[in-house]
Amino acid sequence: MRLGDIEIVRELRKTGFQHVLFDFDGTISLLREGWQGVMQSMMAEMICGDETLTNRVNKRIMDFINKTTGYQTIIQMDGLIDLIREFNNIPEEEILDAQAYRKIYNDALMLPVNVRLDKLSKGEVTQEKMCVKGARDFVEGLATKGASLYIFSGTNEEDVRNEAELLGLADHFKHIWGALRTIEEYSKEKILKELIEEHGLEGPEILIVGDGPVEIQLARQYACKSVGVASNEAKGGLDVVKRDRLWDAGADIIVPDFKCADELVNYLFEGAPTSE
Numbered sequence: 001m002r003l004g005d006i007e008i009v010r011e012l013r014k015t016g017f018q019h020v021l022f023d024f025d026g027t028i029s030l031l032r033e034g035w036q037g038v039m040q041s042m043m044a045e046m047i048c049g050d051e052t053l054t055n056r057v058n059k060r061i062m063d064f065i066n067k068t069t070g071y072q073t074i075i076q077m078d079g080l081i082d083l084i085r086e087f088n089n090i091p092e093e094e095i096l097d098a099q100a101y102r103k104i105y106n107d108a109l110m111l112p113v114n115v116r117l118d119k120l121s122k123g124e125v126t127q128e129k130m131c132v133k134g135a136r137d138f139v140e141g142l143a144t145k146g147a148s149l150y151i152f153s154g155t156n157e158e159d160v161r162n163e164a165e166l167l168g169l170a171d172h173f174k175h176i177w178g179a180l181r182t183i184e185e186y187s188k189e190k191i192l193k194e195l196i197e198e199h200g201l202e203g204p205e206i207l208i209v210g211d212g213p214v215e216i217q218l219a220r221q222y223a224c225k226s227v228g229v230a231s232n233e234a235k236g237g238l239d240v241v242k243r244d245r246l247w248d249a250g251a252d253i254i255v256p257d258f259k260c261a262d263e264l265v266n267y268l269f270e271g272a273p274t275s276e
Helices: 035-048 055-068 073-087 098-121 135-144 157-166 188-199 213-221 240-249 261-270
Strands: 006-008 019-022 148-156 175-179 206-210 225-229 253-255
Touching (some): 019 188, 055 073, 148 157
Parallel strands (some): 019 206, 225 253
16 A cells, blocks of 8 residues: 555554654664765675675675664674674684774764764754755654654764754654663663563554664564665665565565655554545
């Protein structure tokens, strides 16, 4: 079923949501657009060392990044260590720990991100330009309906809070969570479980919005509802590969962006319009 740009994979049996959990990068923010390419280059260098990058290695890296979009970076770096050992180009004694690899990746990523943040703070680029199209309208529309909004991101918590503030969105969220130093301290599943327990919620009372399979799979696991955001971050519009990945992960609704914010909010809280 489709409502304009809104692809409804599974119709809602119940409308209205008390709590909405958002991923941040690629779902709301475009400040880190291109992170996949940065991670791919960094992983290729760490895996290959002085050896030439092969198509086989590159495919494994891209498959891994696609499958782990939305996970904390530290988990992805644990996976990098497994890949380094799998391809066996680097002596064991030269393999670093996950925290060291996370720093190498984050230092590389923050080069383009800091340029965007600087332009944003100087007013050389608008807040809207650094957001997924219509994201602000969607967030404000949900807030108008009385939903409590949260961000749970795989990006470092301090960075997420700072970037949400610079985008002028932080005040709309009751809490903003991001990655801490260890997996034990923070995970998206940990946040979801605590939210359910703290408020005595049933899964269908929670909506999860994200562009990665991890949060969509969590929604299915805990019987929550989900909106998958299949946006081409660089060009805008629908990313077909991302759409298929979100469909496979179990998204209930898939959108290319939030240009359809009003229609999407109405559907989430009132259901599909009836034909007269």
